[in-house]
Amino acid sequence: MKTLHKPVPPGGTIGIIGGGQLGRMLALAAARLGLKTYIYNDAPDAPAFQVTGQSIAAPYDDLEKLAAFADACDAVTFEFENLPAHAIAHLAEHVPVRPGAQALAITQDRLSEKTFVEKLGLKTAPFFDVTSAGQACEAFGKLGGRGILKTRRFGYDGKGQAKVSSADEAAKAFESFKGAPAILEGFVDFAYEASVVAARGADGGFAAYDPPENDHENHILRRSTVPSRLSAPQVEEAKMIARQIGDALDYVGVFAVELFVAADGALLVNEIAPRVHNTGHWTIEACACSQFEQHIRAVAGWPLGDPVRHADAVMENIIGAEVEAWQSLARTGALHLYGKAESRLGRKMGHITRLKPLTKP
Amino acid sequence: MKTLHKPVPPGGTIGIIGGGQLGRMLALAAARLGLKTYIYNDAPDAPAFQVTGQSIAAPYDDLEKLAAFADACDAVTFEFENLPAHAIAHLAEHVPVRPGAQALAITQDRLSEKTFVEKLGLKTAPFFDVTSAGQACEAFGKLGGRGILKTRRFGYDGKGQAKVSSADEAAKAFESFKGAPAILEGFVDFAYEASVVAARGADGGFAAYDPPENDHENHILRRSTVPSRLSAPQVEEAKMIARQIGDALDYVGVFAVELFVAADGALLVNEIAPRVHNTGHWTIEACACSQFEQHIRAVAGWPLGDPVRHADAVMENIIGAEVEAWQSLARTGALHLYGKAESRLGRKMGHITRLKPLTKP
Numbered sequence: 015m016k017t018l019h020k021p022v023p024p025g026g027t028i029g030i031i032g033g034g035q036l037g038r039m040l041a042l043a044a045a046r047l048g049l050k051t052y053i054y055n056d057a058p059d060a061p062a063f064q065v066t067g068q069s070i071a072a073p074y075d076d077l078e079k080l081a082a083f084a085d086a087c088d089a090v091t092f093e094f095e096n097l098p099a100h101a102i103a104h105l106a107e108h109v110p111v112r113p114g115a116q117a118l119a120i121t122q123d124r125l126s127e128k129t130f131v132e133k134l135g136l137k138t139a140p141f142f143d144v145t146s147a148g149q150a151c152e153a154f155g156k157l158g159g160r161g162i163l164k165t166r167r168f169g170y171d172g173k174g175q176a177k178v179s180s181a182d183e184a185a186k187a188f189e190s191f192k193g194a195p196a197i198l199e200g201f202v203d204f205a206y207e208a209s210v211v212a213a214r215g216a217d218g219g220f221a222a223y224d225p226p227e228n229d230h231e232n233h234i235l236r237r238s239t240v241p242s243r244l245s246a247p248q249v250e251e252a253k254m255i256a257r258q259i260g261d262a263l264d265y266v267g268v269f270a271v272e273l274f275v276a277a278d279g280a281l282l283v284n285e286i287a288p289r290v291h292n293t294g295h296w297t298i299e300a301c302a303c304s305q306f307e308q309h310i311r312a313v314a315g316w317p318l319g320d321p322v323r324h325a326d327a328v329m330e331n332i333i334g335a336e337v338e339a340w341q342s343l344a345r346t347g348a349l350h351l352y353g354k355a356e357s358r359l360g361r362k363m364g365h366i367t368r369l370k371p372l373t374k375p
Numbered sequence: 376m377k378t379l380h381k382p383v384p385p386g387g388t389i390g391i392i393g394g395g396q397l398g399r400m401l402a403l404a405a406a407r408l409g410l411k412t413y414i415y416n417d418a419p420d421a422p423a424f425q426v427t428g429q430s431i432a433a434p435y436d437d438l439e440k441l442a443a444f445a446d447a448c449d450a451v452t453f454e455f456e457n458l459p460a461h462a463i464a465h466l467a468e469h470v471p472v473r474p475g476a477q478a479l480a481i482t483q484d485r486l487s488e489k490t491f492v493e494k495l496g497l498k499t500a501p502f503f504d505v506t507s508a509g510q511a512c513e514a515f516g517k518l519g520g521r522g523i524l525k526t527r528r529f530g531y532d533g534k535g536q537a538k539v540s541s542a543d544e545a546a547k548a549f550e551s552f553k554g555a556p557a558i559l560e561g562f563v564d565f566a567y568e569a570s571v572v573a574a575r576g577a578d579g580g581f582a583a584y585d586p587p588e589n590d591h592e593n594h595i596l597r598r599s600t601v602p603s604r605l606s607a608p609q610v611e612e613a614k615m616i617a618r619q620i621g622d623a624l625d626y627v628g629v630f631a632v633e634l635f636v637a638a639d640g641a642l643l644v645n646e647i648a649p650r651v652h653n654t655g656h657w658t659i660e661a662c663a664c665s666q667f668e669q670h671i672r673a674v675a676g677w678p679l680g681d682p683v684r685h686a687d688a689v690m691e692n693i694i695g696a697e698v699e700a701w702q703s704l705a706r707t708g709a710l711h712l713y714g715k716a717e718s719r720l721g722r723k724m725g726h727i728t729r730l731k732p733l734t735k736p
Contacts, residue, residue, distance in 0.1 A: 024701055024712045042403050045426045048701075048712025048725060065406045067425045299663045300685075302709040302730045317706045324661075324686040324730055340385055340409075345678045348663040351385045351409025364409060369663045369685055371733070 019110045019216070021315035022088040024048035028313060029087030029109070033060025033069065035352035035362065036093035036290050039298075041065045043306035049314060054083050061353040062093075077104050084108035091267060091313045095122055095288050096168055112216070112266040112313045113288050120263065121288045124166045124197050134258055137282045139274070140200035150184040153198040160201040163187040165194045175233070177201070202282060204274035208242050211294035212256035213308040214265045216315040221308065222253040223301065223321045225273070226329075228293050234360060238293045238329045240300065241373065244275065251281055259286060268309035270294060292362070296327035299348050299367045325369040337363035380471045380577070382676035383449040385409035389674060390448030390470070394421025394430065396713035396723065397454035397651050400659075402426045404667035410675060415444050422714040423454075438465050445469035452628060452674045456483055456649050457529055473577070473627040473674045474649050481624065482649045485527045485558050495619055498643045500635070501561035511549040512542040514559040521562040524548040526555045536594070538562070563643060565635035569603050572655035573617035574669045575626045577676040582669065583614040584662065584682045586634070587690075589654050595721060599654045599690045601661065602734065605636065612642055620647060629670035631655060653723075657688035660709050660728045686730040698724035 022028065028044050030037045033055030041051040041062050052068040053060065063069040068086070072079040075098055084090055089110045095118060102115045120126050128141045142153035144163065154161060163184055165174035174194070176187035188196055207230065212222035227242030228235060244252065256271050263269075270291030272284040294305035303311070303319025311318055332343065337357050343349050343366055351364035383389065389405050391398045394416030402412040402423050413429040414421065424430040429447070433440040436459055445451055450471045456479060463476045481487050489502045503514035505524065515522060524545055526535035535555070537548035549557060568591065573583035588603030589596060605613065617632050624630075631652030633645040655666035664672070664680025672679055693704065698718050704710050704727055712725035 021702065024698070025714065025716065038406070042406055042426075045399070045403055045714070046709075046711050047705075048714050050425050050714070064411050064428045065403075065426055066428070067430070069428070302660045302686075302728070307709075311705070317702070319705075319709070324732070325663075337385070341382065341678070344408075344672070344680075348407075348668075348680070350407050353386065353406070353409050353411070355386065367663070371685070 019089075019315055021216075022049065025050065026088040026314070027052050027068070027086060028310060029054065029083055029090035030062065030093060031055075031074070031090065031097060032093035033062035034093055035061055035354075037062035038065055038352060039295075039306045039350075040091070040093060040290065040310060043304060044310045046307060047310060047314070047316070049310065052083065052087055054080070059355065064353050074098065075101055077101070080105055081108055089313050089315070091309065093289060113269070114264070114266065117263040117265050117269075117288050121286045122167055124164055125195070127286055128197065130262070131259070131283045131286070134262055136255055136258065137280055139202045139282060139284070142198045144184075144188055144196040144198050147185040147188050150188040150196070150198060151181040154178065154181040154184040157198060157200050162199045162201060163191075163196050164199060165191050165196050167194070202274045202276070202284075204282070205277045206243065206275050207284070208244060208252065208273045208275055208281075209238075209270050209291065209293040210252045210256040210273065211268060211270045211291050211297070211305050212253065212260060213268045213305075213312050213318055213321075214260040215312050215318045216266050217317075218261075219318045220257050220260060221318045221321045222256050223294060223297055223305065224323050225249060225252045226293050226296065228272075232360070234333060234362075235292045235331055237331070238296055240296060240323060240327050245279075248275075248279065248281065255281060255283065259283075267312045268294070268305050292331065292365075295350070295365050296329040296367050297321075298350070299369055300325045300327040323372070325372050327367055327369050329365055329367045331362055332364040332366060334359050334361055334363065340364075380450075380676055382577075383410065386411065387449040387675070388413050388429070388447060389671060390415065390444055390451035391423065391454060392416075392435070392451065392458060393454035394423035395454055396422055396715075398423035399426055399713060400656075400667045400711075401452070401454060401651065401671060404665060405671045407668060408671060408675070408677070410671065413444065413448055415441070420716065425714050435459065436462055438462070441466055442469055450674050450676070452670065454650060474630070475625070475627065478624040478626050478630075478649050482647045483528055485525055486556070488647055489558065491623070492620070492644045492647070495623055497616055497619065498641055500563045500643060500645070503559045505549055505557040505559050508546040508549050511545040511557075511559060515539065515542040515545040518559060518561050523560045523562060524552075524557050525560060526552050526557050528555070563635045563637070563645075565643070566638045567604065567636050568645070569605060569613065569634045569636055569642075570599075570652065570654040571613045571617040571632045571634070572629060572652050572658070572666050573614065573621060573632070574629045574666075574673050574679055574682075575621040576673050576679045577627050578678075579622075580679045581618050581621060582679045582682045583617050584655060584658055584666065585684050586610060586613045587654050587657065589633075593721070595694060595723075596653045596692055598692070599657055601657060601684060601688050606640075609636075609640065609642065616642060616644065620644075628673045629655070629666050653692070653726075656711070656726050657690040657728050658682075659711070660730055661686045661688040684733070686733050688728055688730050690726055690728045692723055693725040693727060695720050695722055695724065701725075
């Protein structure tokens with residue numbers, strides 16, 4: 015049975031594990047609601063440290079530091095999904111941790127995630143468990159076409175992924191992962207990509223933002239656009255997929271479901287991200303309650319906010335050296351910079367959102 | 376000749392003097408732009424201290440502390456207009472201070488402000504200089520009707536004001552101010568109140584938000600509504616009034632011009648506030664660039680943002696014990712709480728903005 019907690023009152027403290035741009039934007043949203051934040055990051059000089067009165071730099075598996083951190087907070091959340099399971103369990107002995115260990119355990123692992131999605135009756139790319147080079151060959155044979163070998167854990171922005179078009183390539187790709195368990199996924203020839211960013215409250219309430227259409231370049235999100243090309247029934251279907259997933263995970267907080275939109279209009283679940291998501295950044299300007307505020311509301315046990323959209327929006331990431339153009343970017347839209355000291359190749363330095371009058375309500 | 380400064384680059388530090396809700400919302404806006412903030416407040420536990428990595432509690436006339444603070448900042452601004460003139464001059468020796476000493480000197484004093492407005496050819500209530508009880512009687516005689524005696528400096532939310540309907544009352548009111556210089560203003564029988572929140576950039580650029588209509592209760596702002604009842608030509612006139620004032624003050628930053636709207640449609644300048652303003656809080660949700668971001672852009676020497684409005688909005692203040700209803704308020708709009716530990720009678724604890732689809736673009 016689920017433990018019920020009182021909402022965290024104004025003046026209470028939300029602990030955020032991870033001090034990158036997502037932690038930073040979560041802290042800014044918490045502040046709007048009169049909540050304090052305490053940021054835990056494994057390195058000093060984290061972007062989120064600049065926007066809070068309370069922060070600590072310590073390893074993510076330092077159980078003593080985590081316990082002291084948890085004791086100083088009224089609820090704890092995180093900006094990334096790869097926290098060690100035993101660290102989460104440890105935190106949860108001290109303070110409500112949202113989303114919970116179960117949701118994280120399932121979504122941290124591509125095999126358990128895809129199996130979970132399939133069991134819900136939702137569509138995904140075909141996938142096969144791969145724990146050896148031999149299994150990689152075998153899986154490629156079953157697939158009967160091109161595929162992508164992906165490590166089961168710790169992949170992001172295309173890391174831990176390899177396209178394979180022969181059994182031999184599949185085996186070699188597996189070997190390049192140095193024994194890390196993987197899955198072989200069938201290549202989906204999608205028309206475009208979309209995502210649903212949604213929230214589930216501690217009371218089971220649900221709120222989904224309009225799904226944006228997403229463009230990637232070099233495996234990194236370039237652009238999210240709302241409204242997308244999805245039809246009204248597809249938008250409803252996308253939101254229902256998110257609702258089904260949120261309910262089945264007994265999820266509390268914001269999560270994103272990345273979707274492939276097939277040529278025939280079918281929506282395939284690609285990935286679930288148990289956190290605020292880059293494809294939801296446009297909600298800061300286009301909605302009265304952003305994905306960041308929505309997540310904090312859920313984590314604090316508050317009622318969810320209204321996800322209605324008041325404008326059309328295009329969000330573009332600012333990657334690596336692109337940030338040098340900040341002055342001209344500032345002229346053209348709502349510029350967000352993340353307070354990172356150094357720009358590096360492929361590093362997300364900020365984003366810019368451009369609003370247009372609402373065309374499709 | 377005006378000194379030109381380079382824009383403060385991302386990663387630079389904006390110093391904010393005053394750590395109340397305006398300083399807090401300025402700091403949150405600076406963070407979006409990748410700027411660090413350093414908050415100076417005369418008491419510890421200031422609301423803005425919760426949202427920055429750098430803060431100091433020290434008196435506003437501690438020149439040594441102010442100098443050290445200024446040296447750690449790339450530009451300095453403030454959330455209130457009553458900083459001592461010598462403190463501002465001292466800061467300005469170390470760092471660009473925006474808005475500058477001249478704009479503050481004029482707007483800190485009701486007599487110099489009203490004289491300045493009159494010289495620009497703008498309409499105001501009739502006003503008279505009052506430095507003695509005898510002058511108060513005399514001024515009342517010239518006024519020929521009801522008036523309001525106001526101290527020239529340090530008044531806000533109705534403090535330092537008294538309605539007077541006889542020469543005797545005028546003299547007594549002056550005496551109650553204990554010798555503080557005052558002005559006697561003619562009572563304006565306005566149809567309603569409005570305001571323009573506008574910004575002037577370091578490059579002379581100008582941007583004005585749509586003027587809201589404002590309702591006060593017990594001399595405290597209750598509600599701001601956009602669009603107001605102003606006609607399109609009145610909206611343009613209101614923005615032009617702000618532009619004229621901003622240019623004449625060589626102003627840099629956001630300021631507000633409070634207006635009385637007479638029954639015949641005339642716009643009378645009531646007050647100039649040389650800072651972000653309570654009647655502009657709705658811009659956080661209804662515009663891509665809020666008044667807080669706009670002010671930080673101006674202070675940092677960045678290009679101004681687009682003040683266009685994407686939704687209709689009603690902003691209501693949450694005053695004193697009203698904050699106890701935070702849970703039900705959170706269900707009905709974009710709730711902002713200011714992180715104040717105690718609610719007191721008449722104290723602004725937060726505000727709530729409710730958006731509606733755009734009706735008058």
